[in-house]
Every structure is written in C-alpha cells, then in structure tokens.
Amino acid sequence: NTESVLSILRAMLVAMMLIIATLVIQFNSFRKAVLVLATIPLALTGVFYGLTLFGFTLSFPGLIGILALFGVVVKNAVILVDKINLNLRVGIDFEDAIVDASKSRMEAIFLTSICTIIGMIPLTVSNETWEGLGASLIFGLSTSTFLTLFVIPILFSLFMKKSHERDARLRELKQNI
Numbered sequence: 001n002t003e004s005v006l007s008i009l010r011a012m013l014v015a016m017m018l019i020i021a022t023l024v025i026q027f028n029s030f031r032k033a034v035l036v037l038a039t040i041p042l043a044l045t046g047v048f049y050g051l052t053l054f055g056f057t058l059s060f061p062g063l064i065g066i067l068a069l070f071g072v073v074v075k076n077a078v079i080l081v082d083k084i085n086l087n088l089r090v091g092i093d094f095e096d097a098i099v100d101a102s103k104s105r106m107e108a109i110f111l112t113s114i115c116t117i118i119g120m121i122p123l124t125v126s127n128e129t130w131e132g133l134g135a136s137l138i139f140g141l142s143t144s145t146f147l148t149l150f151v152i153p154i155l156f157s158l159f160m161k162k163s164h165e166r167d168a169r170l171r172e173l174k175q176n177i
Contacts, residue, residue: 001060008063015070016040023074027081031163035155036077039148043073046143047136054135062132069137072116073144076109077152084156094164099151106149113145 016037023033047066051058083105087097117138123136 004060005063006072012063012070015067019070019074019175023078026054026078028059031159032081032085035152035159036081037075038071038155039073039077039144039152042147042151043069043140045154047140049143050139051132051135056132056134056135059132061130062136065133065136066140068133068177069140069144072113072141073148076113076145076148079109080105080148080152082158084153088164094155094161098157102153109145109149113141117141150165 004159020033020037023036024030027036043093044066047062047069048058051062056062080101083101084097087100088094092100120134120137123130124138125131
C-alpha cells in the first residue's frame, strides 16, 4: 500500500512538471505558468476541508482524484488567462481586459465545473471504494472554481501589470523608431 501511495505521489510530481512545461510553452512566460498553477493549492484547500468536514479519509482513489483535479483546475485557469491575453493583444486596457475575461469566461468555467461535480456525485455515493476519488474532485473543484474566478484575476493584475506596462512602452518605442 505504501508503494502505491509513493507511485501516485511520483505521478503527481511528473504531472506538475509536465503541466509547468506545457504552460510555459503555451504562454511563453514562466510567470503566467506559475499564476495558473496557483489554482492547485486553491483546489487542495477544498479537498482537505471537504474530506474533513464529511469525515472521508484520503485513500488511494482519493489521491487519484487529486491527480485528476490538477488537470481540471489548471484548465479553468488557462481558459481565463488565455482570454485576458487575447483581450490585451487586441488592445483592450489592462484592467478592462481582466474584467472582460472574467465576465466572459465565468459561464464556461462554472458550467463545466458544475457538470463534472454533478457527474461525480453518483460515483461518490454509490461505492465506498470510490468515495475518496469523487469527494476529492467534488470538494476541490467546488472550491477552486469559485476562487479561480476571483483570485486569478487579482493575481494577474498584481503580478503582470508591470510587465504589461513595460511591453506597452517597448511597443511604443518600436513604433516611434
């Protein structure tokens, strides 16, 4: 059993490295990759509070649920950050780009998360073996969906404003030359 837990922890580490590499390639920015990864601790907070609140134990299937959760919550943040980047590329003001992205992607993020959560309920309540997996996904996704829609735009504003302003000045200088 210890070997199984160690293997899933190794898989989590490999998954994190692959997610980071994919995000750096997609956004061409390590900062934005780390920003997107901020959703994982938000999700883990929900997992541990939910498991504790309902008296579930963190089993091997629960760890598999956490591993699956990594991809889902990162996807939600990617959708949001990608829309912010698109808004900035078309020339929308920095703050307006963030607000518009949050508004326009809220429905997609919320609906896909709700569908996943509702889809996991039968698995969670039908079999004790899988309740940890379902509970991990349900609680982690519930928390991270809500927090992603608020925390990621705030973090983007805090950590990307200076680099956005610097890039805007560089573009302006190039146009003047």
